[in-house]
Amino acid sequence: MSDIREQSLKKPIAVSEYLFRRLHEIGIRSVHGLPGDFNLVALDYIPKCGLKWVGSVNELNAAYAADGYARTKGISAIVTTFGVGELSAINGIAGAFSEHVPVVHIVGCPSTISQRNGMLLHHTLGNGDFNVFANMSSQISCDMARLNKPEEIAGQIDHALRECWIRSRPVYIMLPTDMAEKNIEGARLDTPIDLTEPKNDPDREDYVVDVVLKYLHAAKSPVILVDACAIRHRVLKEVHDLLEKTKLPVFVTPMGKGAINEDHENYGGVYAGTGSQAAVAERVESADLVLSIGSLKSDFNTAGFSYRTSQLKTIDFHSTHCTVRYSEYPGVVMRGVLRKLVERVDVSKLSVPPSPKVTNEVAKNRDSSQTITQAFFWPRVGEYLKKNDIVVTETGTSNFGIWETRFPAGVTGVTQILWGSIGWSVGAAQGAALGAKDAGTDRRTVLFVGDGSFQLTAQEITTMIRHKLRVTIFLIYNDGFTIERFIHGMEAEYNDITRWKYTELPGVIGGSDETVRKFIVKTKDELEKLLTDKEFNDAPGLQFVELWMPREDAPRALKITAEIAAKNNAKMTDE
Structure with a gap:
């Protein structure tokens, strides 16, 4: 007998189908993971939604693979089972969180009734706590969606997938067995998820651009330094547009390797403090202005925190804020600022020093x-x-x-x-x-x-x-x-x-x-x-x-x- 609440649905659709159709919509074509009895029913819907099941050999490898998939395809998904499966994957998901990689982690879990009654089930700690593993994952996820209430599920899924894309970090979706085939409103699928990044406040953005241009036009030896988050937060087009217009010397960090076309005449090599080639270190460290885009200044990315650059000579562009020297501008994100820099920079006012020549020194x-x-x-x-x-x-x-x-x-x-x-x-x-x-x-x-x-x-x-x-x-x-x-x-x-x-x-x-x-x-x-x-x-x-x-x-x-x-x-x- 159908739930009376389903009778008002315009386009009834199973939760699992809704979820996997949304994954297809945002660009995912293959789903990594392993089967387990708490996710098996949901897995039946994967081929119905135009997706391919990868069939990994263990959950840790599946999480590593989902990380790699997202880095070439844009976003990825992994399905594991409650407890034993998700905990095997958690190291790989933590790595994706650390490195700003968007991975959708779907965990098949016991039914809402089993959870409510605190049943002594396999794959649990035997203490009736069905949230303990989700709570662990909450520390390495930018959004948590526990799909327990049919009337909220579609909104939860859409919100989680948007957060995953916009914030470029993993999200956690907990799918109980009794919700896998529960019907929800499918009419929402007629409207794609809005994946556009929120725009900066125009006045605040203009102010930051003006400040940046003031220092850029005055600089005698400026350089551009591109790091990992320029890749992860998808601003490489803006970076290349800036490079093409200004012709400034451009360098990458180790985590930014591949962000820049290394055949470009202005490409100067990899900067990592004392780990750099001598010509690279000299050029970056002598610059009177460093436009740093998407930096992640970790120990191995900086050769042991060995940068010899000053914050007084640095402008940082990030996905959540911009920092000009020691002044931080929260909520003014780099995409809009970089676009306006390209539009407004006066190339006649720029000093453009040469880049070091980069060759494969065989x-x-x-x-x-x-x-x-x-x-x-x-x-x-x-x-x-x-x-x-x-x-x-x-x-x-x-x-x-x-x-x-x-x-x-x-x-x-x-x-x-x-x-x-x-x-x-x-x-x-x-x-x-x-x-x-x-x-x-x-x-x-x-x-x-x-x-x-x-x-x-x-x-x-x-x-x-x-x-x-x-x-x-x-x-x-x-x-x-x-x-x-x-x-x-x-x-x-x-x-x-x-x-x-x-x-x-x-x-x-x-x-x-x-x-x-x-x-x-x-x-x-x-x-x-x-x-x-x-x-x-x-x-x-x-x-x-x-x-x-x-x-x-x-x-x-x-x-x-x-x-x-x-x-x-x-x-x-x-x-």
């Missing part, structure tokens, strides 16, 4: 030995990469080595420098590749991951095989946790790992010689032969390269940052 870093060193490898990677590639780098040597790689135009850099969860990159590469495929492109995804990190999430290769994704994996075999060795314990047992037969792994977990190409590379000549091979460069599917590097070798920037991190870890006082 010859300079090639010694006479056949050993593949970090110093040689990363510039050589810059010559291997193609336009519009997706480059995923793992926490450790890869994240720091890629600073020395000049990208071709259109390359998307995918890194996790702030959260820094080892193993993240394997799942993220799967998600990023799937996001590119769902967007209708044939972009290559190239993953660089150390052997230690790879062992945490290696089984995600099976998902790449299952979905026929175009991924090339460079597994850096250097016998353990190199970044940890350089911070502390070069010879310590806890930084050691067991040697795997890495190239045999794809065959064990679902691959074949037809679906996965495998290589072992130990010398510079072998590397050169591989990187110049047309079939390798154009391969449509999965490729796995075991790349040998010395155990006690690391990129220049990693050595610098690790030394500073070790000192910070050992500090006993604030002095």
